Amino acid sequence: MVEDKEIDLLNDDDIFARRISVRLTPQNAKFTRSANDLISMEFTNSNGTVEFFERVVPLRAFPITDPDEYIAIRLPETKKKGKGFEIGMINSISDFDEATQKLIDEELSRRYFTPDIKKIYSFKEKFGFYYCDVETSSGKISFVMNNPTSNIRTLEDNRVYISDIDGNCFEITDPNKLDKLSLKKIEIYL
Amino acid sequence: MKLMFEMPAEDELKFSDSVGKDEKRMYCVPYNFEDDKQVNGYICITDKYIYKLLEGELLAKYKLSEMNDFIAESLYGSCGFYAKINGESILICRFISGRNLPRYSVIVTACEMLAKGEGKEALTSNEPERFCPKCGRPFVVHTKICPFCQSKKDVYKKLWAMTKGLRLMMLFPLIAAIISIIFRFIIPYIQRIAIDNYIIPATGIQSGTFKGFILIVVAIITLDIVHRTISVIQGRMAAVSGNRFVRMLRALLFEKIQMLSMSSIQKKSTGDLMGRINQDVAVVQSFITSQMPSYVAMFFSFILALSLLIYLNPLMCLFVFIPLPLAIFCILKFKNIMQRRNIRAWILGQRTNRNLQDVLNGIRVVKAYGNEEDAVEKFVTCTKNQAKQDESNAKTFDTFFPIIGFIIHLGKYFIIMYGNILLFGGRMLVGELSQFNSYANIIYEPLLQITSIPRNISNFLTSLGKVLEILEEEPDVADCAMPINQKIVGNISINHVTFGYDSYNPVLKDISLNIKQGEMIGLVGHSGCGKTTLINLLMRLYDATEGEILVDGINIKDFAQNSLRSQIGVVLQETHLFSGSIRDNIKYSSPHATNAEVINAAREANAHDFIIGLPEGYNTMVGEKGYSLSGGERQRIAIARALIHNPKILILDEATAALDTETEKLIQDAINKVTAGRTTFAIAHRLSTLRNADKLIVLDHGELAEFGTHRELLDRKGIYYKLVMAQKRAELAKQNAV
Numbered sequence: 001m002v003e004d005k006e007i008d009l010l011n012d013d014d015i016f017a018r019r020i021s022v023r024l025t026p027q028n029a030k031f032t033r034s035a036n037d038l039i040s041m042e043f044t045n046s047n048g049t050v051e052f053f054e055r056v057v058p059l060r061a062f063p064i065t066d067p068d069e070y071i072a073i074r075l076p077e078t079k080k081k082g083k084g085f086e087i088g089m090i091n092s093i094s095d096f097d098e099a100t101q102k103l104i105d106e107e108l109s110r111r112y113f114t115p116d117i118k119k120i121y122s123f124k125e126k127f128g129f130y131y132c133d134v135e136t137s138s139g140k141i142s143f144v145m146n147n148p149t150s151n152i153r154t155l156e157d158n159r160v161y162i163s164d165i166d167g168n169c170f171e172i173t174d175p176n177k178l179d180k181l182s183l184k185k186i187e188i189y190l
Numbered sequence: 191m192k193l194m195f196e197m198p199a200e201d202e203l204k205f206s207d208s209v210g211k212d213e214k215r216m217y218c219v220p221y222n223f224e225d226d227k228q229v230n231g232y233i234c235i236t237d238k239y240i241y242k243l244l245e246g247e248l249l250a251k252y253k254l255s256e257m258n259d260f261i262a263e264s265l266y267g268s269c270g271f272y273a274k275i276n277g278e279s280i281l282i283c284r285f286i287s288g289r290n291l292p293r294y295s296v297i298v299t300a301c302e303m304l305a306k307g308e309g310k311e312a313l314t315s316n317e318p319e320r321f322c323p324k325c326g327r328p329f330v331v332h333t334k335i336c337p338f339c340q341s342k343k344d345v346y347k348k349l350w351a352m353t354k355g356l357r358l359m360m361l362f363p364l365i366a367a368i369i370s371i372i373f374r375f376i377i378p379y380i381q382r383i384a385i386d387n388y389i390i391p392a393t394g395i396q397s398g399t400f401k402g403f404i405l406i407v408v409a410i411i412t413l414d415i416v417h418r419t420i421s422v423i424q425g426r427m428a429a430v431s432g433n434r435f436v437r438m439l440r441a442l443l444f445e446k447i448q449m450l451s452m453s454s455i456q457k458k459s460t461g462d463l464m465g466r467i468n469q470d471v472a473v474v475q476s477f478i479t480s481q482m483p484s485y486v487a488m489f490f491s492f493i494l495a496l497s498l499l500i501y502l503n504p505l506m507c508l509f510v511f512i513p514l515p516l517a518i519f520c521i522l523k524f525k526n527i528m529q530r531r532n533i534r535a536w537i538l539g540q541r542t543n544r545n546l547q548d549v550l551n552g553i554r555v556v557k558a559y560g561n562e563e564d565a566v567e568k569f570v571t572c573t574k575n576q577a578k579q580d581e582s583n584a585k586t587f588d589t590f591f592p593i594i595g596f597i598i599h600l601g602k603y604f605i606i607m608y609g610n611i612l613l614f615g616g617r618m619l620v621g622e623l624s625q626f627n628s629y630a631n632i633i634y635e636p637l638l639q640i641t642s643i644p645r646n647i648s649n650f651l652t653s654l655g656k657v658l659e660i661l662e663e664e665p666d667v668a669d670c671a672m673p674i675n676q677k678i679v680g681n682i683s684i685n686h687v688t689f690g691y692d693s694y695n696p697v698l699k700d701i702s703l704n705i706k707q708g709e710m711i712g713l714v715g716h717s718g719c720g721k722t723t724l725i726n727l728l729m730r731l732y733d734a735t736e737g738e739i740l741v742d743g744i745n746i747k748d749f750a751q752n753s754l755r756s757q758i759g760v761v762l763q764e765t766h767l768f769s770g771s772i773r774d775n776i777k778y779s780s781p782h783a784t785n786a787e788v789i790n791a792a793r794e795a796n797a798h799d800f801i802i803g804l805p806e807g808y809n810t811m812v813g814e815k816g817y818s819l820s821g822g823e824r825q826r827i828a829i830a831r832a833l834i835h836n837p838k839i840l841i842l843d844e845a846t847a848a849l850d851t852e853t854e855k856l857i858q859d860a861i862n863k864v865t866a867g868r869t870t871f872a873i874a875h876r877l878s879t880l881r882n883a884d885k886l887i888v889l890d891h892g893e894l895a896e897f898g899t900h901r902e903l904l905d906r907k908g909i910y911y912k913l914v915m916a917q918k919r920a921e922l923a924k925q926n927a928v
Contacts, residue, residue, distance in 0.1 A: 036275070110270075113223060113266070113284070167287040
């Protein structure tokens with residue numbers, strides 16, 4: 001198995017050269033609002049060089065249980081290279097000042113758009129699909145679900161997540177706070 | 191798939207105001223989110239600008255020539271349409287993923303082209319809609335059936351057409367049912383005559399009338415016997431014709447599924463297909479053979495009974511109907527309550543099952559981490575909840591069901607009460623009352639079932655729709671009008687082939703290669719880059735979206751599929767052995783092979799030794815319920831299977847799992863033997879296979895990155911070099927560790 005062009009393999013690390021994700025703090029990362037309301041970042045490397053990223057994408061590591069902790073900052077997806085690599089991770093959004101928190105929160109709530117259901121007007125089953133009309137924090141919405149047993153999930157702290165057939169997600173923060181009629185309609189799935 | 195939507199009047203108006211005179215409207219698609227609200231907005235794209243319209247307002251206008259880097263990104267619960275304008279990233283709009291993502295994927299490509307100044311012709315897409323264009327509701331999963339818009343007439347027409355050979359047989363049960371109904375109505379009449387004219391006045395018997403009475407009794411008994419005989423015959427005929435129909439339907443369905451192309455089968459899961467063949471056909475059968483005849487009979491009986499009741503005594507007829515509304519209301523309410531409870535019980539039961547299956551499947555892990563107590567606690571909670579629900583359901587049912595029964599029969603008590611008043615007043619005879627009672631029973635009988643009729647009909651229509659959908663589907667990959675059937679030599683040309691399982695997501699992009707007969711080509715690349723897809727295209731399991739594949743200069747689409755595939759041998763990653771003997775499995779590609787040929791193939795594949803060592807030799811049963819073979823043994827049987835029919839083109843998808851050195855050597859040797867002199871495509875992971883290849887193809891994200899011999903590619907120090915070096919490091923590390 002000996003090849004002619006053998007190189008000192010065990011020390012040839014640039015084959016696997018990848019960017020290493022670092023912890024981002026206000027000291028090494030400055031977030032600014034880009035020209036079109038997205039997030040730009042100025043990043044200072046450990047060796048002092050400064051990099052400017054025109055657009056970065058924040059992603060929650062625990063979107064359901066701990067939405068404000070461990071937010072990954074990545075380069076955006078491109079058609080050629082697929083998912084962008086991770087520049088760093090914010091341990092907790094409260095590490096940063098208010099303006100930055102607001103900026104990142106805005107982008108995150110756009111990305112993780114999950115209206116909160118306040119009232120359920122109707123929840124009817126027809127031909128295997130469930131047609132629902134609800135009142136949410138984003139107004140009145142109608143959606144279609146196809147498998148309530150697997151698409152209505154109750155989490156440990158009693159929050160309920162509902163996904164519809166289009167991939168939209170809705171949340172019920174506390175099912176017990178819903179009015180009786182609404183609760184009746186979905187309690188069999190909780 | 192629709193790419194040009196009509197906008198509501200106010201948006202259309204605003205658009206015409208804002209658009210320039212020389213602009214051409216190319217696409218118009220909806221978007222669904224703005225700030226934190228769900229909205230109905232539109233993105234209208236001309237050949238120069240992108241317009242964003244919402245409720246009569248022009249929210250934004252972007253110049254295409256200043257833009258690039260369009261992309262549709264999946265967010266959580268929605269998707270975003272991003273681009274760069276003058277180098278700065280921008281979010282154009284957000285939309286609902288399920289409905290609109292395929293649309294935006296085409297829009298992204300279209301915008302890229304328009305931004306560069308190309309693409310003046312509007313793009314179209316053949317991606318099927320998943321939502322009904324008429325009512326906007328989703329189709330039944332994996333089908334094009336909209337339950338709301340489906341024309342019931344069409345479905346019934348098709349069903350009628352399918353019963354061609356069985357119509358005569360289905361007529362008999364109908365006739366028998368009609369006769370049966372007639373008898374049912376005659377018998378009470380005869381009984382009435384018996385009671386009124388013979389039994390009641392029996393106290394003052396006149397001898398002559400006794401004969402008449404005997405006649406009546408004989409008549410009743412005869413009628414009853416005839417009635418029952420007819421029922422028996424009816425039952426038999428219904429069973430036979432119903433079952434024949436189902437058998438024919440099942441066979442048709444299975445045959446059609448076999449003939450369908452890979453792409454449509456892949457879209458449906460095995461469970462779905464099995465469900466259609468087993469359950470949906472069963473629903474259709476049960477409806478046609480038992481439910482529908484009984485509904486028809488019920489309906490006629492009801493009408494007949496009603497008319498007779500009105501004829502006999504209209505006032506008392508009213509009494510029959512008074513409690514009906516209350517009864518129906520109570521039954522409906524009761525059914526709803528019980529259904530909710532049953533669903534809940536079912537859900538809890540499923541949870542328990544899932545828990546059980548999970549834990550039992552992973553019992554090793556449970557024990558390894560010492561979590562037995564935890565597992566027990568979880569399971570106990572599940573079963574406790576389930577048991578509580580079941581108990582509650584049983585209590586509810588047992589409390590209310592008798593009450594419902596009473597309400598249903600309320601009418602009877604009215605009849606008896608009023609009837610007796612009439613009786614004692616001399617205005618009605620006992621026999622009359624008895625006849626009336628019998629007819630009233632006929633009306634009450636179906637009461638409990640009436641409420642389930644609509645649901646049964648809709649289930650039937652849905653199941654029938656699913657069955658018909660497959661029967662009517664045209665296979666994607668079909669033989670052309672005059673398929674060629676000739677011996678293949680083995681020269682392959684791939685010209686500018688592009689393909690994606692979803693048309694908007696190409697997995698292979700513009701691949702071109704030329705391979706001569708007998709060459710062994712190694713396919714390498716990181717996982718997910720398109721290797722298996724290229725092989726699928728060579729086997730013509732899918733047709734390329736663009737470009738063509740030529741075998742010996744002839745387009746593979748012009749070959750008869752059977753002819754093409756019978757000359758291609760395949761050794762796949764996961765060896766699937768059918769239930770049967772080893773000999774059956776080896777002969778699978780060549781059913782007329784002799785025993786000698788089977789043994790030869792096994793010898794070449796280095797499988798003979800271990801097969802002979804098995805107690806039943808080549809007759810050993812393998813597969814689902816048979817002897818369990820090890821991975822290396824299965825691979826070698828697969829190689830023997832590929833060898834036996836001497837294919838001109840061989841496709842080899844190497845198993846990635848590492849085996850012990852001895853088995854590795856045996857398999858390597860077998861592979862060498864099997865590839866000699868054949869045009870071979872091998873997805874290779876082992877260095878030894880790669881070194882033996884005549885040429886190597888390196889795929890990167892679906893594009894042809896590198897093409898050349900082992901030596902040439904190593905010298906280039908590109909992707910191939912990295913892959914080889916990585917594997918070498920792994921081997922070195924393994925060796926050093928040992």
